[in-house]
Every structure is written in structure tokens, then in C-alpha cells.
Amino acid sequence: MTAVATQLGRVGTWVNRQRQWLWAAFFIAALVFPFVARPYHLSLTIEVLVFAIFAMSLDLLLGYTGLPSFGHAAFFGLGAYVVGYIASTSPLALGLTSNLLVTVPIVMAATALVALAIGFFALRTSGITFLMITLAFAQMLFSIAIRWSSVTGGSDGLSGIPRPTLGIGPLSYAFASRESYYFLVLAFFLASWWLLRRIVNSPFGWTLRGIRENEQRLRALGYNTFRYKMAAFAISGAFAGLAGMLLVHFFRHASPENLYWTTSGQVLIMLIVGGTGTLTGPILGAAVIRLFPLLVSTYFDRWRTLQGLLFIAFVLFAPKGIVGLLRGERDEELL
Amino acid sequence: MENFLIQLLNGLVAGMLLFIMAAGLSLIFGQMNVINLSHGAFYLLGGYVGLSAVRQLGSFWLALIVAPLVVGAIGFVIEKFLLRRLYGGQRHLEQVLLTFGLALVASDLIQWNWGAFVESVAPPALLSGQVPLYTIQFPIYRLALIVFGLALALLLWLFLDRTRIGAIVRAGVTNAEMVSGLGINVHLVFAGVFAVGTALAALAGVIGAPITALYPGLDFEILILTIVVVVVGGLGTLKGAFWGALLIGMADTFGKAYIPQFSLFLIFAVMAVVLLLRPSGLFGLEAWSR
Numbered sequence: 001m002t003a004v005a006t007q008l009g010r011v012g013t014w015v016n017r018q019r020q021w022l023w024a025a026f027f028i029a030a031l032v033f034p035f036v037a038r039p040y041h042l043s044l045t046i047e048v049l050v051f052a053i054f055a056m057s058l059d060l061l062l063g064y065t066g067l068p069s070f071g072h073a074a075f076f077g078l079g080a081y082v083v084g085y086i087a088s089t090s091p092l093a094l095g096l097t098s099n100l101l102v103t104v105p106i107v108m109a110a111t112a113l114v115a116l117a118i119g120f121f122a123l124r125t126s127g128i129t130f131l132m133i134t135l136a137f138a139q140m141l142f143s144i145a146i147r148w149s150s151v152t153g154g155s156d157g158l159s160g161i162p163r164p165t166l167g168i169g170p171l172s173y174a175f176a177s178r179e180s181y182y183f184l185v186l187a188f189f190l191a192s193w194w195l196l197r198r199i200v201n202s203p204f205g206w207t208l209r210g211i212r213e214n215e216q217r218l219r220a221l222g223y224n225t226f227r228y229k230m231a232a233f234a235i236s237g238a239f240a241g242l243a244g245m246l247l248v249h250f251f252r253h254a255s256p257e258n259l260y261w262t263t264s265g266q267v268l269i270m271l272i273v274g275g276t277g278t279l280t281g282p283i284l285g286a287a288v289i290r291l292f293p294l295l296v297s298t299y300f301d302r303w304r305t306l307q308g309l310l311f312i313a314f315v316l317f318a319p320k321g322i323v324g325l326l327r328g329e330r331d332e333e334l335l
Numbered sequence: 336m337e338n339f340l341i342q343l344l345n346g347l348v349a350g351m352l353l354f355i356m357a358a359g360l361s362l363i364f365g366q367m368n369v370i371n372l373s374h375g376a377f378y379l380l381g382g383y384v385g386l387s388a389v390r391q392l393g394s395f396w397l398a399l400i401v402a403p404l405v406v407g408a409i410g411f412v413i414e415k416f417l418l419r420r421l422y423g424g425q426r427h428l429e430q431v432l433l434t435f436g437l438a439l440v441a442s443d444l445i446q447w448n449w450g451a452f453v454e455s456v457a458p459p460a461l462l463s464g465q466v467p468l469y470t471i472q473f474p475i476y477r478l479a480l481i482v483f484g485l486a487l488a489l490l491l492w493l494f495l496d497r498t499r500i501g502a503i504v505r506a507g508v509t510n511a512e513m514v515s516g517l518g519i520n521v522h523l524v525f526a527g528v529f530a531v532g533t534a535l536a537a538l539a540g541v542i543g544a545p546i547t548a549l550y551p552g553l554d555f556e557i558l559i560l561t562i563v564v565v566v567v568g569g570l571g572t573l574k575g576a577f578w579g580a581l582l583i584g585m586a587d588t589f590g591k592a593y594i595p596q597f598s599l600f601l602i603f604a605v606m607a608v609v610l611l612l613r614p615s616g617l618f619g620l621e622a623w624s625r
Contacts, residue, residue: 068428070435121607124614128370128427129570132562133610136603139559143599261555265435272432302447308439315432316420 009328030186034179043250046182048290049189050246055270055282056196057239062268063276064200065232066212067123068131070264071138072240074118075111077259078141079241082110084158084254085151092153093160098249100166107245108238115237116230123229126215135261142259157255164249175249185246192239197279199235208232269311275321284322337471342592343585344468348477350584351484352543356557357564357576358491359535365508365571366528368427369418372434374536375558376441381406381537382544382553383449386456395459395541402541403534410533413437414526438554446551456544476545483542488577495573504528508571560587563602567609569616578617 015022034042054076061067086106087098097103122133145152152158163181165174175181199205210218211225219225248254257263266289274285289307296303318325360374381402388398417437421430457463458476465472495501506514507524515521540549547553560583568579586605590598609617 068431121610124610128364128368128431129566131428131431132370132566133606136559136563136566136606140600140603143603144597147596147599261559265439268432268435302443304443305440305447308436308443311439312417312433312436315429315436316417319429 004325006328008325012326012328015326034182039178042178042182044290044294046178046185046250047247048287049185050243050250051267051270051286051290052283053189053192053246054240054243054267055274055286056192056279057236057243058267058271059276059279059282060196060200060208060232060236060239062271063278063281064205064212065208065229067126067229067232068128069134069236070131070261070268071118071134071136072236072267073259073261073263074134074138074141075115075237075240076244076247076263076267077138077145077254077256078111078114078237079107079244080248080254080258081145081152081158082107082241083245084161084248087161087164087249088158088254089160089162090153090158092151093158098162098164099172100164101168103164103245104242107241111241111244112234112238115234119230119233123226123233135264138259138264139261142256142261145256145259152256153254155256157253157257158248159253161248161252161254163252181250185250188242188246192242193279193283196239200279204228204231269307271321272319273311273314273321275323278323281321281323288322338592340469340471341473342588344473344477344481345592346585346588347481347581348546348584349588350581351481352539352546353560353564353584354484354488354577354580355535355539355542356561357568357580358488358573359532359539360561361565361568361571361573361576362504362535363529363532364565366504366511367418367430367525369430369434370562370570371529371532372431372558373413373438373441374434374533374561375554375556376438376445377406377410377533377536378540378543378557379445379549379551379554380409380441381540382456382549383445383454383540384537385541385544386449386454386549389456395457399538399541403537406537406540407530407534411526411530413533414529418529419522419525438558442551442554445554449549451551453548453550454544455548458545480542480546488573491573560602563606565616567606567616569613569619572618575616575618582617 033045037045054072057075058069058072061069061072083098083103083106085093086096086103087093089095118134118137122130122137125133145157146155149155163175164184165172166184167173173180175184200208207218207223207228210223211228215225244258248258270285270289271282272285273288274283275281292307292310293303296306300306314321320327356374356378359377360371363369363371363374384405385395385398385402388401389395392398392401417433418430421433458474462476462479464475466475466478468478495505503514503519503524507521507528511521511525514524543557547557564579564583565576566579567582568575568577582605583602586602587598590601594601613619
């Protein structure tokens with residue numbers, strides 16, 4: 001175990017030295033990728049990017065603010081259903097538009113508002129109680145999605161969601177092909193990453209870290225920590241909603257599973273395996289966990305068991321995740 | 336009126352079932368500050384082990400003994416070899432995550448072994464059939480479950496409040512270090528409490544199986560309800576588990592009967608109101624069983 005950690009630490013150091021070249025290589029690879037990859041691999045990459053946004057949004061809560069949300073699927077699924085209800089051509093839905101200029105603000109505002117409403121209750125608590133309450137609220141939304149079938153389509157969900165368009169009047173572009181949708185998701189991923197990076201490195205972000213380390217002290221310094229936590233919860237919810245929206249535009253279908261605890265659990269696993277408290281961690285975690293079944297299922301039927309064991313191994317032996325292993329002994333920020 | 340009476344009794348049944356679950360969850364939480372997310376998996380595992388015991392041994396009563404013993408032993412091993420690694424410092428969240436990982440593994444392995452079908456379990460012959468009650472007919476098994484739940488609540492209270500072991504457990508909740516300083520093997524107490532907590536979940540699984548049936552996914556359904564119970568009642572208290580379970584059992588049953596579309600919503604509304612008025616739950620500030 002230590003030998004592996006040392007090796008990974010060396011890899012981490014090397015990555016850190018070659019940072020600019022690796023970035024350049026990454027961009028070229030990301031641009032060329034859809035033209036050389038098989039459709040299946042392209043779809044997987046789209047999913048990984050979407051879940052990376054989702055995991056980063058959870059990291060803002062768990063990693064930076066120290067709020068262990070176990071109901072983050074609430075916002076992911078809400079984003080999915082809101083865009084589904086606006087854009088779907090199904091008779092249940094409105095079928096208005098799938099123009100991103102309209103849907104992105106509505107989805108992000110709606111999820112942020114619901115996050116504020118849930119946060120108003122949940123943020124009165126912290127730690128384990130917070131975890132349970134967020135789980136309970138997410139299940140509440142799930143139960144609404146299942147039971148209120150005249151609006152949500154019940155257990156079938158909402159289908160007939162078209163791919164998004166962007167622009168005004170004749171100057172609009174439909175992201176109909178898989179390749180174009182890949183570039184759209186990539187753009188959203190990079191924008192989210194950049195924005196969240198700005199947020200966590202701003203004075204606001206450092207205040208959140210302060211709340212994580214010692215909320216009492218910040219309160220004594222005069223910070224209204226409840227408001228900061230509410231803001232973090234709303235921002236996190238909005239990005240989770242964006243991720244949910246991007247996923248259903250891709251699969252053209254919003255299902256109750258988007259709201260279910262398994263989705264909350266999956267994103268939590270991604271975050272823990274990748275490493276909390278960094279934005280690189282959730283991205284790596286999303287890739288590893290999403291690709292894990294593929295690597296394993298050819299050899300072994302019970303990939304869920306293996307995934308659970310992998311998760312347990314990380315919790316026990318590498319609580320700082322892949323990023324922690326890559327960092328090795330070093331303390332400073334890696335990527 | 337008749338319908339109301341039936342719902343009232345069904346609410347009691349649900350409440351008692353939830354109480355047995357919540358007592359185990361709350362016992363473990365009180366002792367170790369860990370919310371055991373694999374508690375629902377232990378319910379389902381208990382139910383399935385009970386089902387196999389009924390099939391192999393042909394007796395529901397034996398299943399009632401075998402399943403808690405088997406699952407309790409599993410709980411003991413989990414505490415001793417996994418959870419114990421994470422004691423000390425502020426590692427509660429990691430312990431919770433560990434129990435979540437265990438829940439994932441358990442639910443997959445359960446499905447592997449027992450399949451993905453809905454398995455119904457017949458109540459024991461002695462308790463099958465209906466009994467006239469006022470103007471209605473009510474299943475004997477459900478009445479017996481209410482009596483059993485009340486008896487178990489009394490027994491647990493007597494155990495925790497009146498025995499030496501109960502005193503050690505209660506003292507461990509308040510200050511584990513001090514208890515250890517008095518020469519008591521706290522590790523054994525922790526393992527014992529975790530084993531008893533999981534055994535209670537398994538017991539609930541066996542006696543709940545004739546009512547809820549057994550199917551994949553039930554583990555998390557029941558876990559969520561149990562979590563709502565302990566949040567509403569207050570974590571770490573037997574009293575909270577009892578009244579919380581009754582309240583949520585009633586809310587769930589009446590909600591399902593009268594507003595089926597929003598029954599789950601009703602439960603969470605109750606939870607939200609309690610949290611707003613008393614963030615630590617109805618009996619959260621009081622100590623064990625007082």
C-alpha cells in the first residue's frame with residue numbers, strides 16, 4: 001500500500017512539473033477526441049463530464065464547507081425534471097422550448113430556489129443530522145416524482161426531451177449530433193470548473209473553508225455563517241441542476257432515478273474516491289467510478305459489490321481519495 | 336369509522352415495526368455517534384435469512400431466533416474489523432461512509448443470493464387468520480406484532496434503565512473514556528451494542544416480512560423511514576425512538592389511506608415542522624429512557 005502511494009506520489013510530482021504541456025495535450029485531445037472515438041466511448045465521455053460537474057457541485061458543500069449532503073440527487077433530478085417539463089414534447093409537459101438561453105437560467109434559478117427552501121431547514125443542523133435530513137428531503141422529491149404522475153410521468157418519467165438549441169431566431173443552432181453535444185457539454189464542464197474555481201478561491205470560498213474548520217470561531221468574528229452556508233447550498237444546487245439538465249438532454253429522458261438516493265450515493269462515491277476539497281478530485285472520481293463497471297463487468301458479474309468494496313477501501317485506507325494518493329507526502333495544492 | 340379504526344391499528348403496527356428498527360439505529364448512534372446506513376440492509380438480510388430459515392427448518396419461531404443471531408454476529412464482526420479502525424478523532428463521517436459502502440455491498444450480495452423477486456412470507460400458523468374486534472375483523476398477526484412491539488419497548492427500557500449492563504451502555508453514551516477508565520472493556524461494549532443494534536434490525540426484518548414482503552430496494556425504503564423516525568424523535572434516546580416511530584407510523588398509514596399521492600410528503604412535512612420547532616428532535620435533549 002505504501003509502495004503504491006509512493007509511486008503515485010511520484011506521478012503527482014511529475015504531473016505538477018509538466019503542467020502546461022499536459023494542459024495543451026489535454027485540449028488537443030479533447031478537440032480531436034469526438035472525431036476518432038467510437039460513438040459508445042463518446043457517450044461515456046459525455047456522461048463522465050456531466051457527472052464531473054455534479055460531483056464538483058457536491059464538493060463545494062462537502063469538501064469546502066464541510067456539509068455532508070447525502071441528498072444531492074434532489075437538485076440533479078430537479079434540474080432534469082424542470083428542463084424536461086419545459087422542453088419535452090410529451091403530452092404531460094409544456095413542450096415550449098429547448099433553447100439554452102431560456103432553459104439554463106430557469107433550471108439554475110429553480111434549483112437554487114429549492115436549495116434555499118431545503119437549506120432553510122437542513123442547515124439548522126450539521127454533521128450526521130444534516131446528512132440524514134438532506135437524504136430525507138431528496139427522497140421526498142423522489143416520492144413526488146413517483147406519485148404525482150400527471151405532471152412528472154410517474155415511474156416512467158418524462159420522455160421526448162429534445163437536444164438543446166442555442167441562439168435567437170434564425171441564428172440558432174441545434175446540438176443534434178452526438179459530436180456537437182459533446183462539445184456543448186465540454187464547454188459547460190470547463191465553464192463550471194472555471195466558475196467553481198473562482199468561487200472556491202474567492203474570499204467567499206475561504207470563508208466556507210473557515211466554516212468547515214471552525215464555524216464557532218467565524219461566528220465569533222461576526223460572520224453570519226448561516227447565510228454563507230445558504231449561499232453555498234444554493235450555488236451547489238444550481239450546478240447540480242445544470243448537470244441533471246445536461247444528462248436528460250443527452251438521454252432525452254428524465255426518470256425518477258435521477259432523484260433517487262442511488263444517484264446521491266453514486267456522486268458521493270465519486271467525490272470520496274476522487275478526493276474532497278479539490279476540484280480535480282471530483283473530476284477524477286467521476287471518470288473512475290463511471291468507467292469502473294466497464295472495466296470490471298467483463299470479468300465479474302457483481303461489479304456493484306466490487307464498487308462498494310473499492311469505496312470501503314478508500315474510506316479506510318485513503319480518505320483523501322485519488323488526489324490524496326497522487327499528492328503523496330506533499331501538502332501544497334496539486335492541480 | 337370502521338376504516339378509521341383499521342387505519343389506527345395499522346398505524347400502530349407500522350409504528351411498532353419502525354420502533355424496533357429505530358431502537359437499534361438509535362442505540363448504535365447513542366453509543367458511537369454513528370448513523371448506521373447499513374441498518375436497512377440488515378433489516379432486509381434479517382428478513383431473507385428468516386425466509387431461508389422458515390424454508391429449511393419449517394418454523395417461523397426458529398427463524399425469529401436464527402436471523403437476529405446470524406445478523407447480529409455479522410454486525411459484531413463488522414464493528415470489530417472495520418468500524419473500529421475509524422475510532423478516535425473526528426472521523427464520524429468516515430464511519431458513516433463506511434456503513435454506506437457496506438449497505439451497497441450487502442444489497443448487491445443479497446440480490447445475488449436471494450434474487451430480485453418479491454418474496455412474501457406467511458405468518459406462523461398460530462397467528463394466522465382474523466379476529467373480530469368491535470365492528471371489524473383484524474389479522475391476529477398484526478395484533479400480536481403490536482403487543483410484541485410494546486413488550487420489546489418495555490424490555491429494552493428495563494434493560495437499559497435497571498441492569499448493570501444497561502448502566503454501562505448509558506454511561507458509555509455520556510463519556511466512553513471515563514467508562515474505560517473504570518476498568519470496563521469499552522471495545523467489547525461497543526461491539527456488543529453494534530451487534531444488538533443489527534440484531535434488532537434483523538428481528539424487525541423477520542417479523543416485518545409477512546407485512547412488508549421482501550424485495551430489493553426495501554432496505555433503503557425502510558432505512559429512510561427509520562432515519563425520519565430518529566430525526567423526529569431525537570437521536571440516541573429510546574423514548575424518542577418510541578414516540579417518533581408511533582408518530583411516523585401513524586402519519587405514513589393515514590397518509591397512504593387518505594391522501595395516497597402525498598403520503599410520503601406528509602411524513603417529510605412532519606419532519607420539517609419538528610426540525611423547525613425543535614432541531615434536536617422531540618426528545619433529543621433528554622438522556623436515555625428518562
